[in-house]
Amino acid sequence: MDVVWFLVLSAFIFCIGAAGVIVRRDPLVILLCLELMLNGGNLALIAFARMHGGEAGQIFALIVMVIAACEVTIGLGMIVAMYRNRLRIDVDEMSELRG
Amino acid sequence: MWFEQVLFFITATGALAGALGVVLLRNPFYCVLSLVAHLVALAVLFLLLQAAFLAAAQVVVYAGAVMVLYVFVVAYIGGQDEAMRADDSLVSSFGPLFAAAIAVELSFALIGTGLEALDTRGAEVGPGFGSPGQIGALLLRRFLVPFEAASYLLLVAAVGAVVLARRRRGLEEPPPPRREAPARERLEVQA
Structure with a gap:
């Protein structure tokens, strides 16, 4: 398979994720769409690593996975805190940072 | 190799369908399951x-551990269906337009790039390319500093999540008795 196919696929996944981040209102689903965008980037990194013939791109993708895991833990912690404070789980309602 | 191409198109269709499911399905629980399918398809593409x-890490860490965390939180906060946006909302029409604009732009970037290696199968690599041994050797030698930084970042994120999600006693009014109706239903009752 040519590398360009993987890059086109990663671009599509990234765009679908970006549309989801804008359109959806549930912060949980927004986090899921962020995962989609990060995975699109990961696929491009690994495709470029294959094209280049070096493994540095794979290490980069591994670090991106770590960043995604951190983002998930913090984001889910914030969602649970919103639920505990009996706020509506809706980004349109959440316009201020003050707890 | 026709087998490789068939496998690519099957898994690419699966990955795209999973991604579309995350965006289009209304129930957050189904969104999470759709993302799991997407991640597994992506792991095959990594292979x-x-x-x-990375394919093994994707399945074990992402589709295994992180998604279980999502499922737990969806179960904890109730996972109600998301209410539809008002139809006259500017955002709901702007989102797909924005995504289409990025897609067009990325396509132009891919077409216009001068990288001739894009239309090949990539460089010749040995059989050990991307194996755990090679990745581990790189992580502990050439990329030791990013590796350590990532581990500290994980530690900070774990502590931060505990701090964010703990019950804050003494900082505010004692909360009303718990285990009542969720906040959204209470708001509707008051209205």
Whole structure:
């Protein structure tokens, strides 16, 4: 398979994720769409690593996975805190940072 | 190799369908399951790109551990269906337009790039390319500093999540008795 196919696929996944981040209102689903965008980037990194013939791109993708895991833990912690404070789980309602 | 191409198109269709499911399904629980399908399809694509260790990490860490965390939180906060946006909302029409604009732009970037290697199968690599041994050797030698930084970042994120999600006693009014109706239903009752 040519590398360009993987890059086109990663671009599509990234765009679908970006549309989801804008359109959806549930912060949980927004986090899921962020995962989609990060995975699109990961696929491009690994495709470029294959094209280049070096493994540095794979290490980069591994670090991106770590960043995604951190983002998930913090984001889910914030969602649970919103639920505990009996706020509506809706980004349109959440316009201020003050707890 | 026709087998590789067939496998690519099947898994690419699966990955795209999973991604569309995350965006289009209304129930957050189904969104999470759709993302799991997407991640597994993506792991097969990683295998096609000879990133064996990353494919395993994708399945074990992402589709296994992180998604279980999502499922727990969806179960905890109730996972109600998301209410539809008002039809006259500017955002709901702007989102797909924005995504289409990025897609067009990325396509132009891919077409216009001068990288001739894009239309090949990539560089010649040995059989050990992307194996756990190679990745581990790189992580502990050439990329030791990013590796350590990532581990500290994980530690900070774990502590931060505990701090964010703990019950804050003494900082505010004692909360009303718990285990009542969720906040959204209470608001509707008051209205």
